[in-house]
Amino acid sequence: MLRIVDARTGRHVEIPAAPRHLLRICVHLPVIDDGIGAVHLRVLLLGDVLARTAELHGVQALTVLTAPDLPQEERQALDRVMAVLGIHPPATVRAHDPSATPSARADVHVLAHGADQQDGVDGVRIDVGQVGTAPPDEGGPGSPDAAVPEADPLALRMLLLGHAYRTPVMVTGAALAEARRTLRHWRQLVADWAQEPSRPIPADLLRRAHAALADNLGSTAVLDILRSVERDADVPAGAKFETFAHLDRVLGLDLAREVGHQYQVTP
Structure with a gap:
């Protein structure tokens, strides 16, 4: 049985509730103002790790992605980024206002920390910590989109997995190189x-x-x-x-x- 800290109560909750054998995960993508940034990737990654962990423990997982209504170009860019970071594609993608109450029923809702969103009517809430990127003159990748390294994109995945998901992370060139x-x-x-x-x-x-x-x-x-x-x-x-x-x-x-x-x- 998986135990997750519910961000609303600070208490561990066992999921999925018995006797169900399907874990329903809803990943809520934050607003995309200036392109896909590292915080978007971290939210997607957490949903992916949760689904993989459930399946490793013999629980089938179904992931729904709710995201702002994206232009086709940004949607394709999102698909490419998920692919290079090894994030399994969600079963369903739904257009959704990030500030509204979650519309999808789920055992777990995954959101960025500080997201301006009302609590879901059901399920556990996971808040994913913020991600910063150091400017190029400080050894960082520069823009948020550049946080995905071309040489080995999975270096970013490893860097993020090396921190507890609730803690803030700073993406720097030195950390990616390591x-x-x-x-x-x-x-x-x-x-x-x-x-x-x-x-x-x-x-x-x-x-x-x-x-x-x-x-x-x-x-x-x-x-x-x-x-x-x-x-x-x-x-x-x-x-x-x-x-x-x-x-x-x-x-x-x-x-x-x-x-x-x-x-x-x-x-």
């Missing part, structure tokens, strides 16, 4: 471990990782677990591969991207 380095390093390790005999994930390790995700989507704790697994000489290489591959089902960092590539022979 996330890119970690992704390259992990992908190479996963490719190397894939050459070794497969081994089961240690039961205690699997239990801790699942518990972290089930407790308010603890992606930061999961990343810490992966760092400890990387360094743990007592965990066989094959078990490390299975651990990284399994948890990447939620993290969505494409950690197995390099598997087999280093042994390909160019004709």
Whole structure:
């Protein structure tokens, strides 16, 4: 069972309520004034991680995206950004006034912190922390749209997952570079471990990782677990591969991207 802090009460709530086996998620996109910004991406990412976590725990998830009525160009840009960040497309997209009462029934409503929106008539409310971007002269990506790095867009995903979803995040060039380095390093390790005999994930390790995700989507704790697994000489290489591959089902960092590539022979 997943436990999420309801932003309205500050208390943990178990979702979905038994005996249902379908988690209904409604992601509310903030107003888009100057293009798609990092805060929009973080709201979408949180909905994606929630759905992935539910499915990892054997609960089917259905995501509805409510957004301002966007011109076709912005809608296409939104689709492209979701694709490069590994965000699964929602089952339904509905045009909706962000300041109005949520119209979609849901177990969980995901909104940007401070959104000028009345509480939904049902379901848990998750408030996602704000995202800032440092200007180029301070090592940042500049405009909000530029927060998605061209070299490896998933670096932004990793950077955001490295912070509790309620805390504000500052996206800087240095932070994105560090996330890119970690992704390259992990992908190479996963490719190397894939050459070794497969081994089961240690039961205690699997239990801790699942518990972290089930407790308010603890992606930061999961990343810490992966760092400890990387360094743990007592965990066989094959078990490390299975651990990284399994948890990447939620993290969505494409950690197995390099598997087999280093042994390909160019004709």
